[in-house]
Amino acid sequence: MRLLTTLTVILALVIGMGIWFNHSLQTSSGDLTRQIQLVSSTIRQQDWETAVKHSEKLEKLWEQKAKWWPVFLDHQEMDNIEFSLARVKEYVTSKDDALSLGQLSELKLMIEHIPRKEAVNLTNIF
Amino acid sequence: MLLVIIRTLILYATTVLLLRVMGKRQIGQLQPYELVVIIMISELAAIPMQNTGIPLLSGLIPIFILVTAQVTLSYISLKSERARGVICGTPSIVIENSRIVEDELRRQRLNLNDLLEQLRLKNVSDISDVEYAILETSGQLSVILKSEKRPVEPQDLKISPEYEGLPITLIIDGQVINDNLKKVQLDMVWLQNELGKYGIKNIKDVFFASLDAHKQLYYQLKSSAQ
Numbered sequence: 001m002r003l004l005t006t007l008t009v010i011l012a013l014v015i016g017m018g019i020w021f022n023h024s025l026q027t028s029s030g031d032l033t034r035q036i037q038l039v040s041s042t043i044r045q046q047d048w049e050t051a052v053k054h055s056e057k058l059e060k061l062w063e064q065k066a067k068w069w070p071v072f073l074d075h076q077e078m079d080n081i082e083f084s085l086a087r088v089k090e091y092v093t094s095k096d097d098a099l100s101l102g103q104l105s106e107l108k109l110m111i112e113h114i115p116r117k118e119a120v121n122l123t124n125i126f
Numbered sequence: 127m128l129l130v131i132i133r134t135l136i137l138y139a140t141t142v143l144l145l146r147v148m149g150k151r152q153i154g155q156l157q158p159y160e161l162v163v164i165i166m167i168s169e170l171a172a173i174p175m176q177n178t179g180i181p182l183l184s185g186l187i188p189i190f191i192l193v194t195a196q197v198t199l200s201y202i203s204l205k206s207e208r209a210r211g212v213i214c215g216t217p218s219i220v221i222e223n224s225r226i227v228e229d230e231l232r233r234q235r236l237n238l239n240d241l242l243e244q245l246r247l248k249n250v251s252d253i254s255d256v257e258y259a260i261l262e263t264s265g266q267l268s269v270i271l272k273s274e275k276r277p278v279e280p281q282d283l284k285i286s287p288e289y290e291g292l293p294i295t296l297i298i299d300g301q302v303i304n305d306n307l308k309k310v311q312l313d314m315v316w317l318q319n320e321l322g323k324y325g326i327k328n329i330k331d332v333f334f335a336s337l338d339a340h341k342q343l344y345y346q347l348k349s350s351a352q
Binding site: 001008010070 | 187201
């Protein structure tokens with residue numbers, strides 16, 4: 001019975017960790033998406049100096065928020081986001097609005113896709 | 127490369143630990159639900175081992191969940207007879223009073239050749255010798271022979287054999303097993319004296335020593351000490 005109790009406690013911790021992870025994923029992804037939208041809107045206003053600053057902030061935010069994501073998520077997906085971030089940085093620095101906006105849109109989709117993929121719903125279960 | 131080594135060791139250690147948690151019974155005689163767990167665990171442990179792109183937790187958490195589910199089912203089947211019937215199934219009598227129970231055989235989808243093969247494996251060549259043959263939930267066949275066909279036991283001959291007990295291991299590879307020594311209420315002084323009687327001065331020279339129920343010491347020296 002002691003074994004079952006121990007396993008149940010660990011299971012409760014794992015479930016708790018899962019709920020916390022899903023919640024954190026949602027919050028972090030929301031923060032990152034808002035930052036991406038900020039970069040996009042400054043690019044649309046042709047304010048490249050601010051756009052560069054915002055894109056640098058986006059990179060820092062990614063490092064800060066997503067440093068623990070690979071513990072739970074597919075590493076390939078993380079790598080794809082990092083490659084995309086590097087491309088955004090270059091396009092913004094070279095003031096290419098079409099490529100910048102296109103890449104930001106892709107990045108936003110990739111980041112939004114992660115919590116959607118991890119959400120507990122019937123579509124994901126089946 | 128180093129990453130693969132570390133991940134493999136972590137997965138191996140966790141799987142061994144969790145299989146130990148599942149208990150000794152599981153390895154010897156797997157019930158259907160236990161077999162499922164073993165197959166799934168082996169697959170779950172192998173995938174993150176090969177692919178470093180998959181988080182280690184994606185393998186470890188399902189393994190843990192499976193073991194927890196398995197332990198829970200074991201407890202349920204231990205406490206409830208009804209649940210045991212559902213989870214493990216019930217034994218089936220396939221031979222009763224030397225007659226093959228056709229319906230049961232059909233229900234278990236066990237053909238006659240398989241039944242005869244299992245009987246032969248139990249050293250039974252003639253169905254007429256069998257009182258009962260029971261197909262256990264683990265898939266093994268238990269055979270109960272007719273009383274006149276059973277091997278003779280001392281009880282049948284009205285003989286009372288001497289008590290044999292279980293020999294207790296006292297020394298393994300030069301190391302004294304103190305717990306066993308305490309169990310038989312003896313100490314190191316006694317052991318050294320006893321070995322001294324055979325001219326053994328150093329316990330480290332003994333490869334193996336055991337004590338039977340009549341306090342008779344059996345020993346074997348290491349080849350280097352002979």
